[in-house]
Amino acid sequence: MVSNLLALNRDWKIRNLTDLDPREMRVLINIGSYMPVKSADIAYQSRLDSYTVSRAVKKLLSLNLIESHQDEIKKNVKNLYLNEAGKALYLELINAMDERSKQLESVLSEDEQAVFFDMLARIENKTEALLAEQASEFIKEGLDAPTDQKELIRWHKKSNKKPN
Structure with a gap:
């Protein structure tokens, strides 16, 4: 519920800043945070599929907000x-x-915030693992995996790569 309430296009203050869709806002923010950045890295970091990132990049290029x-x-x-x-x-x-973010975080102490963000990270990791394992099982059964499922598997492998 909270993530739905905080959707970029639902927050009137943020929505009034731009006519961009949430997907374009997410990609623009990712570029600004990590530039120079490749589309594949945006997809991985934001867990958006490559097609969605590609569409957003095309739109941002057409609006003359980014360069490639x-x-x-x-x-x-x-x-x-x-x-x-x-x-x-x-x-x-x-x-x-x-x-x-500051207003929302004000309801938690620093210790509570640390615990909360730790729990969110663990839930994110478990979600990614669960979805990647399910996709791998379907592939083992001989099903042809859609691109987004292949990306889930790739992201999971990348996230859990053990250092040499």
């Missing part, structure tokens, strides 16, 4: 950056979201 430049090492890869208009919108969105 060829990677210097991997020539077939494009890195995404915010341009000046994108940076300005990113700062507005981040400031509004930070203000909202």
Whole structure:
């Protein structure tokens, strides 16, 4: 319920900052937070499927909020950056979201926040593992997995890669 209440397009203050859909806002925020960043990294970090990220990137490019430049090492890869208009919108969105976060976090002590974020991380990890395991089982049964299910498996493997 809380995540539905906090949806970016439901928060009137955030919605008034831009006409972007939540998907484009999430991708713009991810680019601003990690630029230069590749679309595949955005998909992994935000757990959005690659098709959704691709659509958002196309829209942000058409609105002239981001730029795409060829990677210097991997020539077939494009890195995404915010341009000046994108940076300005990113700062507005981040400031509004930070203000909202501070207000929400004020109901918890620092210790409660630490416990809460630990629990959320464990639930996220378990959810990812559960979905990846289910998808793997269906693939073992011979079913053709949709792209989003293949990505769940890949994300889970990437998240749980053991250091050498």
